[in-house]
Amino acid sequence: MSQQIQPAKVMFDGPVHGRSPLHKYIFTGVVVLLCLWVLVPIYLLAVNTLSSPEDVNAFPKSLFPDLNTDSVSFFLNFAGVGQALWSSVKVATVTMVLSILAGAPAGYALSRFDFTGKSTFRVLVLMTRAFPLPLLALPLAVMYIRIGLDDSILGLALVHTTLALPFAVLITYSLFSGIPIELEEAAWTLGCSRLQAFQKVIFPLVLPGIAASAIFAFVISWNEVFAAAVLTIENRTLPAFLLQSLSFAPLHLKFAGGAVLVLPALIFIFLVRKYLFSMWGIANR
Amino acid sequence: MKPVKTLLSLTLATGLSAAAMGAANAEVLFWSTQANPPEEQQIMREKVLADFEGGADFAPSEGGPWLTRIQAELQAGEGKIGVLGSLHGDLIELSDGLVDLSELDTSSMNKTFLELGKLGTDEQKYIPWMQATYIMAANKKALEFLPEGADINALSYDQLIAWSKTMAEETGSPKFGFPAGPKGLKHRFFQGYMYPSYTNSMVTKFRSAEAELAWNKFKELWSYTNRSSTNFSFMQEQLLTDEVWVVFDHTARLADAFNQRPDDFIAFPAPAGPTGRGFMPVVVGMAVPNSAPDMEAAKNLISYMSQPEVQIETLRATNFFPVVDVELPDDMPASVKAAGAAVAAMSGSADANPGLLPVGLGDLGGKFNAVYVDAFERIVLAGQDVREVLDDQADSLRKIMEEAGAPCWAPDAPSEGACPVD
Amino acid sequence: MYSKSLPYMLLLPATLFLCIFFIYPFTLVAWQAFTTDTGEFTSSFFQEMASHWKFNTALINTLLLALAVVPFQMALAIYMATLVNGMKRGRDAVLYIWTIPLGISDLAAGLIWLAIFEQSGFLNSFLHTLGVVEQPVGFLGYENKGIIFLAIVLAEIWRATSIVLVILVAGMGLIPKEYAEAAEVFGASRWQRFTRVTLPMLKPSLQTAMILRVILAFEVFAVVVALGGTNLPVLMSEVFTWQYELRDAHVAAAYALVILAISIAFTLLIMWALRVPKGARV
Numbered sequence: 001m002s003q004q005i006q007p008a009k010v011m012f013d014g015p016v017h018g019r020s021p022l023h024k025y026i027f028t029g030v031v032v033l034l035c036l037w038v039l040v041p042i043y044l045l046a047v048n049t050l051s052s053p054e055d056v057n058a059f060p061k062s063l064f065p066d067l068n069t070d071s072v073s074f075f076l077n078f079a080g081v082g083q084a085l086w087s088s089v090k091v092a093t094v095t096m097v098l099s100i101l102a103g104a105p106a107g108y109a110l111s112r113f114d115f116t117g118k119s120t121f122r123v124l125v126l127m128t129r130a131f132p133l134p135l136l137a138l139p140l141a142v143m144y145i146r147i148g149l150d151d152s153i154l155g156l157a158l159v160h161t162t163l164a165l166p167f168a169v170l171i172t173y174s175l176f177s178g179i180p181i182e183l184e185e186a187a188w189t190l191g192c193s194r195l196q197a198f199q200k201v202i203f204p205l206v207l208p209g210i211a212a213s214a215i216f217a218f219v220i221s222w223n224e225v226f227a228a229a230v231l232t233i234e235n236r237t238l239p240a241f242l243l244q245s246l247s248f249a250p251l252h253l254k255f256a257g258g259a260v261l262v263l264p265a266l267i268f269i270f271l272v273r274k275y276l277f278s279m280w281g282i283a284n285r
Numbered sequence: 286m287k288p289v290k291t292l293l294s295l296t297l298a299t300g301l302s303a304a305a306m307g308a309a310n311a312e313v314l315f316w317s318t319q320a321n322p323p324e325e326q327q328i329m330r331e332k333v334l335a336d337f338e339g340g341a342d343f344a345p346s347e348g349g350p351w352l353t354r355i356q357a358e359l360q361a362g363e364g365k366i367g368v369l370g371s372l373h374g375d376l377i378e379l380s381d382g383l384v385d386l387s388e389l390d391t392s393s394m395n396k397t398f399l400e401l402g403k404l405g406t407d408e409q410k411y412i413p414w415m416q417a418t419y420i421m422a423a424n425k426k427a428l429e430f431l432p433e434g435a436d437i438n439a440l441s442y443d444q445l446i447a448w449s450k451t452m453a454e455e456t457g458s459p460k461f462g463f464p465a466g467p468k469g470l471k472h473r474f475f476q477g478y479m480y481p482s483y484t485n486s487m488v489t490k491f492r493s494a495e496a497e498l499a500w501n502k503f504k505e506l507w508s509y510t511n512r513s514s515t516n517f518s519f520m521q522e523q524l525l526t527d528e529v530w531v532v533f534d535h536t537a538r539l540a541d542a543f544n545q546r547p548d549d550f551i552a553f554p555a556p557a558g559p560t561g562r563g564f565m566p567v568v569v570g571m572a573v574p575n576s577a578p579d580m581e582a583a584k585n586l587i588s589y590m591s592q593p594e595v596q597i598e599t600l601r602a603t604n605f606f607p608v609v610d611v612e613l614p615d616d617m618p619a620s621v622k623a624a625g626a627a628v629a630a631m632s633g634s635a636d637a638n639p640g641l642l643p644v645g646l647g648d649l650g651g652k653f654n655a656v657y658v659d660a661f662e663r664i665v666l667a668g669q670d671v672r673e674v675l676d677d678q679a680d681s682l683r684k685i686m687e688e689a690g691a692p693c694w695a696p697d698a699p700s701e702g703a704c705p706v707d
Numbered sequence: 708m709y710s711k712s713l714p715y716m717l718l719l720p721a722t723l724f725l726c727i728f729f730i731y732p733f734t735l736v737a738w739q740a741f742t743t744d745t746g747e748f749t750s751s752f753f754q755e756m757a758s759h760w761k762f763n764t765a766l767i768n769t770l771l772l773a774l775a776v777v778p779f780q781m782a783l784a785i786y787m788a789t790l791v792n793g794m795k796r797g798r799d800a801v802l803y804i805w806t807i808p809l810g811i812s813d814l815a816a817g818l819i820w821l822a823i824f825e826q827s828g829f830l831n832s833f834l835h836t837l838g839v840v841e842q843p844v845g846f847l848g849y850e851n852k853g854i855i856f857l858a859i860v861l862a863e864i865w866r867a868t869s870i871v872l873v874i875l876v877a878g879m880g881l882i883p884k885e886y887a888e889a890a891e892v893f894g895a896s897r898w899q900r901f902t903r904v905t906l907p908m909l910k911p912s913l914q915t916a917m918i919l920r921v922i923l924a925f926e927v928f929a930v931v932v933a934l935g936g937t938n939l940p941v942l943m944s945e946v947f948t949w950q951y952e953l954r955d956a957h958v959a960a961a962y963a964l965v966i967l968a969i970s971i972a973f974t975l976l977i978m979w980a981l982r983v984p985k986g987a988r989v
Contacts, residue, residue, distance in 0.1 A: 031790055031797075035804045041819045041865060042807065044829050048822055053545065057525040059843060060832035078323055102720040109717035121718060122978075123971060128729045130922045130970030132946050132963045134349065135956075139732035141357030145364060162728040165721055170919065171874060174911040177983070178881035209877045215809070216870075223812030229350035230357070233314065233365055234342065239812065240350075249322045250541050251522050257323075258818045265810025273803045349951040378954060458842050466936045467944075512848025513826050516936040526827040528843075651954040662937070663760070666849055 045262065048255035056252040071256035075242075084241035085264070087153065088222060091237055094157035095164055095221035096214045102161065103168025104210060108198075110169070111176035112184075129166045137230040144231060151233050159227045164217035171213035175206045215272050222265055238264075312340040313579065313586045316355060317370035319415075319569055320603045321345045328602035337589045339582055341368075348375070355379060355574060364576040367583035369411075373401055373568050376411045378648040383410045384573040384580065389588055393609040397641075398568045405645040405691070411570030412587050415596070415605035417536045418566050419473060420627045422520070422543075422552050427530035430455060438630050440556040442482065442502055445531075449509035452530060461510045462529030468518035470535055471661060472654040477565025477640040478533075479503060481696045482558030487640050488686065488704045489697045491656075492679040499558070500664050500671050507665050515666070524550060535567070536628065540604040540620035547619035554631035561638030563696070564631050568642065569605060638696055645691035656682045682706050740960035752957040756965075759958075765940040766965070772856075772931075772941065773924035776863045781917060783864070784871035785909075788879055789901065802876070809869040817933025820862035824934060847934060855935045862930045867923065871916040878912025879905070914981040921977065922970045942966050 048056055049072060050065035075081060106125075110118065140159060141150070149155035179202060187197035228240035242257045249257060320329045326345055334341040346354070352375065358364025359382040369376065369383075376383070385408035391399055398413035423437075430451040431437065435444045449461040465471045476487050483499035484490040511517075511529050520532035521541040532539070533555065542550050555564050571590060573583045589595060596607035597614065604620055606628070613625070631637065646653050660678045663669045683706040693704035743749055756762055791802055808816070823829045824846050831843040846854050882905065890900045906913075928943040942962060950959035 027790070027793070031794075031801055034787060034790075035801060037865070038804055038807055041823065042811075044822055045815075045819045057522075057527075057827070059526060059827040060835045061827070061829055063829070063832075074323070078327065102724050105717040106721040109714040113714040115711075115714045118714075119978075121722070123974065124725060125721070126918060126922060126974050127733075127967060127971065128725060129919070130925070130974075131729075131733060131967050132926065132943060134353075135736050135946065135950060135959060135963050136729070136732040137350075138353050138357055138360075139735045140728070141354060142360045143732070145357060145361035151365065158724075159728055162724055165724060167919065169721060170915045171877070174874070174878060174915040175881065177911040178878055178908075205881075208880070212873055212877050216873075219810050222810070223814075225812075225814065226350065229346060230353045233316075233344055233354070236344075239814075249324075250519075251525075253323055254818060255822065258815045262811050262815050265812075266807060269806060269810045270803060273799065273806075349947065352951065467932055511826075511845065512850060513845040515849040515938050516825075516847050516934075528826050648954045651952045655953050659760070666938075 042262070045255060045259055048252070049259040051252070053250070053252040056255065071252045072259070074253065075256050075260050080236070080241060081238070081260075084236050084238040087232070087235050088238040088264075090153045091157045091160060091228075092218045092221040094153060095160040096217045098157060098161040099164040099168040099217040100210060100214050103165050103213070104172045106169045107172025108176050110173045112181070125166045125169050128162060133163065133224075134226045137227055140227070141230050150231065151235055153235060156228055156231050156235075156237070157221070159231065160221040160224055161217070163224060163227075164220045167216045167220065168213045171209060171216070172206070175209035176202070179205055211272060215269065218268065219265060222268075223261075311579075311582075312342045313337075313367035313582045314365050315341050315343045315368045315370060315586065316351065316366040317343065317345045318348055318351045318372065318375060319345070319370055319605070321347070325602050328598075333590075333595060333598045333602050336595075337586060339585070341586055351375070352378070355382075358576040359574055362576055363578070364574070365578060366574060367577045367579060368586050369572045369574060370414055370569065373411075373570060373642050374650045374654075376570050376572055377404055377646060377650055379572070379574070380404045380406065380410055380647065382575050384575060384577070385409055386412050386573065386584065386587065389584060389591075391591070393593075394591070395608050397566075398570075398608055401568055401642065401644065402570055411572040412591065413608035414569045414571040414590060415599055415603065416566055416568050416608050417605045418564055418628055418631070419470070419478065419533060419535050419555065420539070420552055420624060420631065421555055422524060422532050422534070422539045422550055422623075424524060424527070424530040424550055425548075427452060427460060428551075437551070437553045439634065440553070442506075442556045442558050445556045446502065446506050446509070449506060449531065453509040459509050459511045460530040461506065462517055462520055462523050462532040463507075463510050463514045464517050464520055464532075464534050464538070465514045465661070466516045466518035470538075472657045473535075473565055473567070474533060475657040475661060476643075476654075478555050478563045479558070481563025481638045481640040482556070482560060483563075485560035485638065486697050488682065488693060489700075489707055491682055491706050492675040493707060495559070496675060497671050500660070500675070502558075504665055504671075536606075536620075536624040537604040539624065540618075543620035543623045544618050547623070550623070552623040552627035554627055554634060557634075557636050561636040562631065562634050563638045563640055565640050565642065566632075568608070640696050641694045643691070644694045646685070646689045649685050649689050652685050653682070656685065679706050736956075736960050737964060739957050740964050743957070752961045756958050756961045761940045761945060765942050765945045768939055769925055769927070769941045769943075770969075772859065772863070772927055773921060775856075775860045776867075777917070777920050777924050780864055780868050780871055780920060781913070784868050784875050784916070785906075785913075787868075787872050788875040789905070791876060792879055806869045806873055808866050809873065811866060813866060813927075813929035814933075816862055816866040817930040820858065820865070820930065821933050824858045847936070847938075849936075849938045852938060855939055858934050859927075859931055859939070862934060863924075863927065866930065867920065871920055874912050874916040874919075875909065878909050882908045910981055910983050914977060914983075917981065918974050918977050921973050925966055925970050925973075 047063065047065045050067050050069065052066060052068035052070060055062065055066060110122065144150040144155050183201050184197050187201045188194070192200065223239060225239045228237045232240065239261060242261055315334070320326060326343065329343045334343055351371065355366060355369060358366055359379070369379070387409040389412060391412060394413055395416070398416065399409070402409055402411045402413055404410045428437070430448060432444050432447040432451065435448070449459070452460040463471065479499050480487050480496065484493055484495040490496055513528070517523055519538045520534035521539050523529045524532060524539070524542040525545060539552070543552070555562060571587045573580065573587070577583045590599070591609060593607070593609055593611040596609055596611055600606055600621060601618065604624070606625070632639070643650060643653055656678050660674055663674045664671050686703045686706060690703050692702065693700040697704060740752055741748060741750070787805060791798060794801065821828070826843045826845050830846070831840065834840045835843065846858065886904050886908065887900055890904050895903065926943050927941060928947070931939055931941050932944055942965060946959050946962045946966070949955050949962060
């Protein structure tokens with residue numbers, strides 16, 4: 001949270017001719033308000049996390065933590081947290097790679113070709129997200145035990161990939177759709193093959209968007225609890241590990257557990273934000 | 286723990302962890318729905334299971350994933366889970382997939398619980414692991430509002446209502462709290478406390494005039510109950526935040542309040558109605574699934590968990606009481622002392638009227654609970670007519686009893702064939 | 708131009724995935740909704756579901772929540788995306804802040820908002836400090852269904868707007884600047900530029916974002932349970948109840964198929980409403 005924006009520095013860009021200073025202030029005010037809307041609840045979670053159990057239960061609550069780290073240190077020293085964290089990162093990374101490898105070609109095909117079964121495929125992809133996953137866990141677990149994928153990083157990543165795939169397909173589809181086909185055609189007339197044209201022209205343009213959908217995949221995997229709780233036992237992921245305990249934990253530990261879950265996701269989004277935003281560079285082609 | 290023993294367990298633990306590196310699979314996997322809270326898991330791993338030869342991996346889980354996982358292993362016919370630990374109601378459903386444990390030594394165990402562990406078959410499907418029950422707890426601030434002449438250790442439901450009414454009027458907001466949230470154990474209150482206390486029955490007199498009276502009494506109590514009770518699942522939280530002053534809940538779900546602020550709260554028995562002081566003992570069992578990778582090790586773990594000293598460590602970890610005869614040491618946590626006294630007063634009272642957990646319902650246990658929960662939601666929350674709802678829900682109850690063919694259990698009189706619903 | 712099989716080759720990996728990890732278990736589960744344990748075909752599970760006293764409430768709540776959350780979210784995300792587009796400095800920081808909820812699971816979001824709305828929570832503390840209330844108010848009591856509903860809507864808007872935002876921002880980044888500049892040269896007002904240029908060009912992204920949001924809105928669960936307890940049954944919470952509390956996998960599967968059916972219906976509707984005519988593509 002060290003990144004403080006300075007409202008005064010938020011300047012209005014674009015055609016500002018004839019825009020009064022009042023407009024600028026309103027604009028800045030709205031942006032700051034929306035930032036607060038996102039940040040305040042997270043700040044409150046932090047307050048609860050960094051308060052002693054007595055303070056978490058006190059009324060009225062103070063808006064400032066007393067920086068008591070008992071709950072957090074309990075979690076960090078909790079047997080198995082480190083291992084679960086590592087499992088989570090591994091599963092989420094494999095999920096990210098798999099969902100892009102499987103999703104992006106499909107997104108490209110949907111945006112560039114008309115073929116029989118196109119709309120069927122699109123609906124099929126969406127159906128995946130429209131059916132409650134917890135019900136699918138039992139048949140999947142049986143299948144896994146029989147083929148030996150049970151309790152493995154790869155096995156869980158495969159299920160998470162299925163969950164993330166619709167996002168990957170749809171996001172890449174809309175990205176490719178947004179790139180004029182003329183660009184590709186121009187490359188072909190200059191003697192590029194389809195593959196070369198894709199590599200040299202299209203790929204650099206969609207890279208940021210692909211990064212965005214990779215992040216989705218990572219986050220989906222990171223936050224998925226139910227399949228993780230059923231399909232892994234000794235290689236539990238962090239959310240499965242924590243959330244199994246969270247719903248029965250006393251309040252102060254619930255908040256600490258929530259924070260332990262939220263913080264890595266925040267850090268991850270922060271790390272990849274450059275990719276998320278490098279699209280600004282390409283917007284000015 | 287004595288120092289000698291600590292030393293021993295330390296050597297064992299270091300030796301074990303070294304061995305565990307090489308043979309992680311040799312550990313028995315203990316798949317449990319109990320001892321889920323992080324602090325309890327910690328104690329289970331570090332204290333309770335630490336001395337088990339060969340090592341045990343304690344893996345607690347929520348009910349949904351717990352069941353899905355073990356069902357998958359039973360279906361596949363192989364798996365990782367060695368020992369199951371869960372409530373009587375969960376184990377009933379897996380009955381066909383559980384190994385007979387009759388060969389284990391159970392001489393010091395509570396006979397009633399052993400009988401429950403047969404799940405209506407002639408095999409010992411599970412071995413009792415630990416027990417608990419539901420009691421009342423109050424913030425000491427509430428005591429000054431007790432009705433004239435009421436004895437806190439022998440309250441009646443009418444006195445509880447009067448007490449809640451006084452508190453609501455004097456303090457300006459309802460101070461009675463009831464665990465009616467999504468994970469709350471409200472159904473056990475109706476099955477094991479309200480019905481036995483008002484009708485001397487759990488099933489047969491479900492729609493009787495006495496039951497109608499009971500529900501009307503409960504509606505009255507509800508009018509002095511905190512409005513957010515439909516979100517409460519662990520009453521210790523609301524006791525600690527002072528949102529409510531008097532609550533009913535499971536002993537393990539009140540423990541935190543006593544342990545954090547032992548001087549502020551007291552525990553006392555559940556109230557009595559016209560037909561006695563209904564209460565429900567809860568039993569948690571240990572079982573071995575057919576799909577267990579190492580039967581011998583699994584059975585050894587169950588024997589280990591039944592030892593008196595391990596049962597005491599388990600009590601420290603989970604606030605569930607032993608199922609074998611043991612002398613409790615004096616250094617028990619505040620919650621154990623408070624709850625222990627209240628439970629003893631409740632089960633030892635002259636008008637005690639225990640209601641057992643449902644027996645012989647198979648996988649209809651959930652629907653059985655839903656009959657009571659639906660009655661509550663329709664009568665109390667939706668304000669529907671008591672008589673109509675009871676008639677309607679009695680039909681569902683009758684269907685469940687007939688489908689299961691389950692004979693009556695206490696406090697209902699034994700029946701030939703399925704337990705009737707009058 | 709290209710061989711007939713190329714698109715199918717491109718779709719193959721994704722299709723394989725879906726067949727093994729979705730279609731296969733899905734078929735097994737869906738089968739359960741129509742057949743008894745002994746394998747007889749029956750519609751009794753759907754009847755049992757539809758006649759259950761909570762079914763209508765759960766269905767209506769689910770639809771109402773989606774209706775209250777999704778349109779507002781779409782509008783808010785479009786607005787936020789245009790705000791970001793008009794920024795010079797601080798853009799990266801603002802965008803980062805706005806996408807934070809992306810990394811927050813619905814369980815954690817439910818926890819965060821419960822800390823705000825519960826009786827001894829931050830909202831009550833705040834009102835108490837201001838002197839607005841004497842006693843803490845039980846906002847989430849079972850009689851305040853309206854407030855519970857509102858709290859869930861707020862939490863959902865807070866939690867899931869960022870997904871829409873990122874998709875739209877990515878889409879806006881792909882709109883060539885020349886279009887807006889040309890429109891400006893021809894004297895179009897800001898509003899006209901937005902409605903005539905930006906929105907039509909955003910259609911593919913809008914369609915994607917909206918379909919995803921609607922589908923996820925029908926599966927809303929963790930936040931509802933955290934804030935509403937059992938007061939506000941939704942379809943997804945009923946699936947859980949039937950599967951894990953009532954232990955009736957058949958009826959749970961029937962509920963899941965209902966969720967699937969309304970999701971498909973709405974998906975097709977959105978696809979049609981926001982379709983991009985072939986000739987109108989850039």
